[in-house]
Amino acid sequence: MNNTASHLLYALDILPGRGRLAARLGFRPRAWSLAAFPFAALIVFLVWFSWLYPLRPDAIGALGHPFTSDPLLHNAWGGPTLIGAWFIHAMAALGMQVICMAVIRRLNGRAPVEAV
Structure with a gap:
């Protein structure tokens, strides 16, 4: 998570006024920031619409019965239960977040995987 936050800070460095904040935090603007921003934005989007999907206001009503069949979703591609659909999402x-992080790391000039 720490790397994701730092990469998001790098990507936000392209926005007006963000350069000063990034400079205070020890980041220098780089040419690849513009290319990395859509990937960082996609990562944030995927957290809300996939990992935190059950907490969305339109899904709160379904939290009471994640393991039972829902008559509205009897032909759903995630299975007859909501937990299956949430798991598939x-x-x-x-998978998409792993690809985005590898692209951001490559744009940063680092190998997609480094030993810690």
């Missing part, structure tokens, strides 16, 4: 988001 989360796994699809995980």
Whole structure:
């Protein structure tokens, strides 16, 4: 999560006024920030619409019965229960987030995977 936050700060560095904040935090503006911003924005979007999907206001009513069939979703592609659909959404988001983080790391000039 720490790397995601720092990459998001790098990507936000392209916005007006963000350069000063990034400079105070020790980041220098880079040419690849413009290219990295859509990937960082997609990561944030995927957290809300995939990982935190059950907490969205339109899904709060379904929290009471995640393991039971919902008559409105009897032909849903995630299965007859909501937990199956939420799991499928989360796994699809995980795959896209891994790809986005690899692209951001590559734009930063680092290898997609480094030993810690």
